[in-house]
Amino acid sequence: MNSVARQMMRKQLNCGGIRTITSFTRFNEYLSSRRQQASKSLLIQVTNLNSAQEVRTYLQSNFGPLQALYHYSIPKKGKGTSVPSPVSSQTSGDYHWLLAEFADRQAALECLSKCRHADGTLPFNSSMCWYRQSKPSKKQKHRKSHDENGDDDEFPQIFSERLEGQTSPPDYRKGKTLSEQLIILENSTKLSELGIRVRFFVASQLEQAFVNLFPRGCVLPFGSTVSGIGRQSGDLDLVLVPDSSEILAETDEHNIELSGDRTEDRLYYQSKLFTANSSNARFQAQRVMETMADVIQLFVPGCTHIQRILQARVPILRFWSEFTDLQCDLSMTNSSGVHMSELIYIMSQLEPRFPTLLFAIRSWASARKITNPVPGRQPTNFMFVLLLIYFLQKRQLLPTLDILFNNARDRDHKVTVDGIDCSFLRDREQILKHFSPQTQGESVAELLFDFFEFYSEFDFNSKGVSLVTGSSWGKPDSGPLYIQNPLERHLNVARNVSKEEVTRFKSKAKEFLYMGKGMNILQKPGSTSASVRTAR
Secondary structure: OHHHOOOEEEEHHHOOOOOOOOOOOHHHHHHHHHHHHHHHEEEEEEOOOHHHHHHHHHHHHHHHOOEEEEEEEEEEEOOOOOOOOOOHHHHOOOOEEEEEEOOOHHHHHHHOOOOOOOOOOOOOOOOEOOOOOOOHHHHHHHHHHHHHOOOOOOOOEEEEEEEOOOOOOOOHHHHHOOHHHHHHHHHEEEEOOHHHHHHHHHHHHHHHHHOOOOOEEEEEEEEHHHHHHOEEEOOEEEEEEHHHHHOOOOOOOHHHOOOOOOOOOOOOOOOOOOOOOOHHHHHHHHHHHHHHHHHHHHHOOOEEEEEOOOOOOEEEEEHHHHHHOOEEEEEOOOOHHHHHHHHHHHHHHHHOHHHHHHHHHHHHHHHHOOOOOOOOOOOOHHHHHHHHHHHHOOOOOOOOHHHHHHOOOOHHOOEOOOOOOOOOOOOOOHHHOOOOOOOOOOOHHHHHHHHHHHHOOOOOEEEEEEEEEEEEEEEEOOOOOEEEEEOOOOOEOOOOOOHHHHHHHHHHHHHHHHHHHHEEEEEEOOOOHHHHHHHH
C-alpha cells in the first residue's frame, strides 16, 4: 500500500475507537478473586427460570445473603447424556441452571452440609446439586404472579442468558466507524461475566475432587479464559498444579490456610517422591493422570466422554462438562501455560486495543478457514496472538519481552517444577518505567489494516519471529513458519504449520487489503456493516 493510499485510508477510517485503561489488576489478584467467587458458589439445576426466585428466597432465608445469582440454559441436544436428576423429567427443551454466589463462604458450606444424596447415586460431595420445588401456597402463587409481571426487586438481581452467548448477530449499524464496529464485534463474542464464572467453577470442582490426592494443589484455568481475550465459544484449558505456591500469590486464601510460620513444625508426611526432573517424570505424570481420569469418570458429576491423550508432548485429559456445556482439557505438567497466560494478560492491560484487534483477526481467520479447531497443518489462534504482539512491538506500542525478563524483581522469580524459568516483571507501573508506548493516536481500524499489510510483506521464508527481542532473525530451522516460544525459547510454536498454509495466509491478507480499498470502508466510513464484513 503506497503512502497516498495509507493517508486516504486514515482519513476515511476515522481515529475513533481508542480506549484507555484506568485501572490495573495484577494477574495473581485476578486469579485469587475469581477462585474466591467459585469457592462461595453453588451450581443448582432447576425446572425453569421461574424457579429462580423461589431458590433465591430459600437460600437467603436459610443460609445467608447472596452476592450474585445467574441463570442459564443449555439445549438438551448435545454431546452429553441426559442429566440424571428428577428435574430432568420436568423440563422441556432446555436444562436450566442457577450459579449462586454467597456473600460468605461459611454460608455456602452450611448450605452444602444440608444437601442430601439421592437414592441410587454414588454419595459424592460437590457444589453441584438440584433443587426440589415445594408445592406453592396461595401466598407464593400471589408472589409468583407479581414476579412474572416484572415486580422482582429483590437483591441480588437474577441475570439470565444462554450460556453459548447471543444467538442473533450483532447490529454493526450502531457503529459509525469501522473501529466502533470492531468493538461491537469484540463485545458480542468475548466471554461474559457468567462465562468466566462457570469456567472457574469447573476448575474449583475438580480441585475439590482431587483435594485428598493433592492437598496443596490447585486447578487453574489458563489460556484465553484468564488472559482477557476469551471467547464465549472457546474451550476450557485447565492445569492441576501439585503445589499451588508455585503460581498463586501469598495473599491467596488457599495458600494462607496451608502456609504460615512452619519453622517449629517437626513432623512430615510420609509421601511418594515426585520425580519432576528425572527421566521417569513423564511416565509418573501419565500414571497419575490415569488415576485422575478414573476419578473424573466415576465420581465427578456432569463430566462425560473422558479421553486420555497421554502420549502428546503435554499429556492431557479431555472431557465434556455437561452442566456448563464446555469441552475441557486438563493437564498436569503445563504450569508454564499459566505464566504464558499472564504475559498475554499484561499485554492486554498495557495496550487496550490489543483485545479488540485480536477478536477481529481471529474472526477473520476463522471465516477464511485459515485456522481450524482441529490441530493440524494450519496456524492456531495462539500463533495469531503472538504475531499480533510482535506487530505491536514493531510499532512500539508494546514492550519487547526482554524488558520484562531483564528487569524482573525477586518477587517475580518463578520457575516451574520442570525447570522452565518464568521470571518476568509483572507490575504494570514498573514496566512503564522501562518502556514508553509510542502511540500516534492510531485507531483500531488503522492498526488492523497495518497488521495485514505488515504480514502480507513479511519474509517468512528466511526470517523467524521473536517476541523476546521484538525482532526477526535468520530462522534456526527450515520450517515454513518460525515463532519462538517466549518461555521455552528453544521451541517453535509454529513447527506444524505447512508452507502452503503460510502462503495462503499471506494471500488472504493481501486480499483483505485489496477488498478494503474497493469497498465502502474507504468511501463512506460508518455506512453499514460492510466495514465489518471486510474485516471478517
